[in-house]
Amino acid sequence: MPKVQKLPESLIRLIAAGEVVERPASVLKELVENSLDAGARKIAIDLWGAGRSRIRVTDDGEGMTREDAEAALDRHATSKLKTFDDLYNLSTFGFRGEALPSIAAVSRLELTTRPQAQPTAWRLTLEGGRLLSSEAAGAPLGTTIDVQDLFFNTPARSKFLKRDSTERTRLLKTIQEITLARPDVRFEVCMDGKNLYTFSTAKNLGERVADVWGLSATENLVPIDVAQGPCTIRGFVNAIPAHHPTKALQLLYVNQRPVQQRLLTHAVYEAYKEWLPVGRHPIFLLFITLDPKLVDVNVHPTKREVRFSDERAIYDLLFRKIRELFSLTPTEAPSHHSAESTGTFPPKPHGFPMDALARYAPPMPVRREASQAALAVQLPFTGTNLADRVADSSTPAHGLFTTDGLRLLGVFRKLYIAAEQGEDLLLIDQHAAAERVLFERLLAQSSTQGAPRQALLTPLLWEISVARAEVVKAYLPNLQELGFSLEPFGPSTFALKEWPAVLPQSKQAERFLEELLDAFEEERPTDKTVIQHQIAARAACRSAIMAGDPIAPAEIDRLLADLAACERPMTCPHGRPTHLRFSSTDLDRQFKRI
Template structure:
C-alpha cells in the first residue's frame, strides 16, 4: 500500500484552487468580495483576453499593513474570523482565508497595498506559489491585485477555458450581481483597455432603482412591485416582476442573503409557489430580492465557492418568503401600476398609482385631454349573466352540503360617485371588438381588455373565496391504498397527519417506510391518489410544508372558472362591459388570467399620437 504522507503546501493550494477557482470569473468574485470586506467605495476591474491573460482589481478600501502582506497570501490566514463563535456569525463575504493562496498557486500573482494612515505602499509577488519578499511601491490608499496568466502551470485546467467572449460574459454577469448587492459602491469594468461598464454609487432610492434598471432592463421598474416586509426576525426587500413580465429562462433572478448572492432550493421553491397561480406555464419570474436575518440563522459555510447556504429555520424562511410574495402579487389589480419609484422630475406618471381595494379615488385626466366623463353612478347596474350551471354541481364539487354556492357571475357592482373630469382606472367602455376585446377610455388613453381572460380570473377568485369559506368534504376510499415511501417521508406523514386531515387527506404511517391512504378530498375524486400522496409527502419531507393539495384544487377550480366565464364571441352591452371593468378593478390578481396571460393593456395618448405622427 502507498505510504501516508503530508501533501506539500503548493499541492494543497492547487487542490483548493480546483474547488474555488473554476474560471476567471471565480477569481474576480473572490477579489471583489475581498475589496468589499475592506470597506471599498470604488472598485475597478480590468480584464484582458477574457481574464486568461490579466485580471486586475483595484479598490480604495482599508488596505493591508506591510507586515501582514505575506500572511495575506498564506493558506487559511484571515482577519475575518478568529474563533468558532465567529464562524457561527459570519457577516463578511469571505472568511475561509484560502482564496488568495489558491489563486496565487495557479497564476503569476502580485498584491500592492497601502493601509489607511500609512505613508508608503508595499508590493508582494507570488509566482506559481513561490512568495517573494515585500518591497516598497507607489500606490494610493487601498489595494490592487494582479492575476496574470491564469492556469499557466496547470495546462489541463487552462484547456477548459472557453472563448474570450464567453469568459468575459461570465465576469460581466458577476459584476452585475455584485452591483445589485452593493448599491453604495461604484464599480467600473474594462476589457482589453476599453471601458465597458460603469455603475455609479447609488445614494438614494431613485438611484438604486436606476441601477436595478440598468442590470435588469429599462422596462423592469415599470413592470415590477416593490417589496418591503418584516416578521419573525426576517426582513425581505427588493423588487419582483409582474407575472405578465415573465421570461422564458430563469436568467433574471437575483436573491441575496445578508448581501450574498445565493442559489437555494428553499428559496426557489417558495418563489415558484408564490407565482404558481399567476404565471404562464414554462415561464420564469424576474426579481431582485434581499433577505436579511441574524447571521447565526444561516450557515454560509456549506459550499467552497459560497454559492449556497443552509437556513437553520428552513420552514420559517420558506413560509415567510412564500407569504410575502404571494400577498404582494395578490394585491395587483387591473388598472393599477406598480409603485416602484416616483416619476422623474418634470415627468408625469404614465399610469395611476395603485389604490386600496374598493377605492373611490380616481386619477385625473391630463389637462390637454380632460373631458366631462359620465357620472359612474348613472351607469346601469345590470349583472353580467353567464352560462348557468346547476348550483348543486358546484356545491358537490366544493364539498358544501346545504348552503348553495353562488354561481360565478357578475353581481351588481355599486359604482362610487365621482365628479366630472374624473375616470376610474380602467375608464368606461366604448365598444366591443370582434366580440373578443372590450375597448374603454380612461384618463390616459385607450384600454383594451380580453373579456374572457378577465372574467375567467374574476370567476376563479370567487370560486376560491367560496372554497375557503366552506367546509371541505372528504371521501372514504373503498380500498385503502398502501404506499412504499422513504423513511423521511413516512415520518413526515406521521408528523403532519392532523394538518393533512384538515385538507381531507387521511394518511397514517403503517411501517418504517410505508403509509396508508384512507381518505382523499372529494374535490379531487379521480386524481392519481398514489402520486398525489407521494408529491405531498415529498414536499413535507423537503420543505416542512406542502401546497400540493391546494394547487390541485386550484387547478380544478380554474377549469371550472374557464367553463363558467363569458366566452369570446358573446356580444356584451355597454353596461355589461362597464360591470366587467369595475369587477376587474376590485379583483385580486386581475392583471392576468388563471394561466398567466395578460387580461388588459393600456395605450397612452403619447403612443397613439406617435402612431398617427401627431405633433410632428
C-alpha cells in the same frame, strides 16, 4: 517506504485552488468581495483576454501593512475568524483565508497595498504561489491585486475553460451580481483597455437596478419590503403580466451574498403559480437579511449555497408577501408601492421605446380584444373558390398542401381559416401559416442576394443589462446578413435602424430581439445555419399576422397560395402544424354514423 505519504505543500495549494478557483469569474468574485470587506467605496475592475490573461481589481479600502499582506497570502490566514463561534456570526464575504492563496497558486500575482497610517505602499510578487519579491512602492491608499496568466501552471484546468465570449459573459454576470448588491459603491469596469461600464454611486437600490438591468427591464417591477422577527426581505418582483421567457432575471441574496437557494426560489414560483403561463418565469431581485447565527454559509467552497435554521418560516413569509402584493385580482397588477428602502426607478426618458408588457407576454401571440360574438364562426366568404383566383400563379404547388379545389368557408375566432377540399375539411392556423411563408422568404433572399432592407421610420433603442450586451455583440454579423441593422448605441444599448424588406415592420421588434437574445444566451449556437434559422424563425413570428387579427378574403387567398409554394408547408418554423385535415370518414366516425 510507506505507500501513504503526506502531499507536498505545492500540490496541496493546487488542489485547494481547484475547489475555489473554477474560472476567471470566480477569481473576480473573490477579489471584489475582498475589496468590499475592506470598506471600499470605489472599485476599478480591469479585464484582459476574458480574464485568462489578466484580472486587476483596485480599491480605495483600508489597505494592509506589509506583515498583513504577507500573512494574507498564506493558507487559512484570515482577519475575520478567531474562534469557531465566529463562523456563525459572520458579517463579511470572506472568512476561510483560502481564496487569495488559492488564486496565487495558479497564477502570477502582484499585490500592492497601502494602509492609512503608512506613507508608502508595499508590493508583493508571486508566481505559482511562491513569493518572488516583497518591496516598498508608491501607490495611493487602498489595495490593487493584479492576477495574470491564470492556470499557467495547470494546463489541464485551462483546457476546461469555455470560449472567450462565454467567459466574458460569466465575468459580466458576476459584476452584475456584485453591483446590484452594493448601490453605495462606485464601480468602473474596463475590458481589454476600453472603458465598458461605470456605475456611479446610486441613491437607492431602484436606481442601481435601472443602471444594471436597463430601464426597459425594470419598468414593470414592483417593490417588496417585509419584516418578521429576525428576517427582512426587500427588493423587487415582477408585476403579473411581466414574466420572462428565461431565468436570466432572477437573483437572490442572503446578507448581501448572492446565493442559490432552491426552496426560496420555489416559494416565488408557487406564489405566481396561477399567473405564470407554461414556459415563463418570474423576475425577482430579493435581499434576505437575518441574524448570521440563523444561516450557515459554510456549506460549499464557493459559498453559493446556504442553509437556514428555519427555512419554512422564510418560505412562508416570502410566499405570503408576494400573494399579498397581487391580491387585487389574479390578472391585475397593483400600482407601484412606495418603499423607502428600495427606492423607485428613475423617470423613463421622453420617447424611449420600452414595451415591456409586450416583451414579457405569453409566447403564443394572441390578441384578447375579440368579443364573444367574434368567437362564432364567420361566414362572409362562403362559396369563394380559391383555386380559380390563384390558377395563374407561377409558383408551383406542392403535394403536401395545395389550393386545388380549395373552397373557403370562413374564419373561426379570428385565428383558424376553415375550408373544404374534396371530401376533406381543413382548418388552417393563420399565424402559423404566415410564419412559415415569411420564414422561407427571409432565408431565401438572404442566401441568394443578401436580404434587402427597409429603414425604420424611428430607430428602436434597445437597452439591456450589462451582462447580456456581450452576447448580442457576438451575433451582430448574423443579424446583419439577414437584413437587421443593429448598431451599438452606448455600452449596453443598441439601435435597430433597418429591418428586412421581406417582413412587414413589426410592432413587436423589441420583443423579437429579447426572445432571440434569451435563446442565444441559453443555447450559445455556433453553427451558422442554426443561428440564421433561429433569427429568421423569431423574426417571422413577430412579423406575421397574429391570432386575433382580422384577415380579408384577398389576404387569405394570398396567404394560402404562398403557403402552397413553400418547401415545407406542413409546419411553422417552431414545429407547430400550419393546418389540420379532417376527412369525411373521420367526421362520420366522430358523429357515430359509421
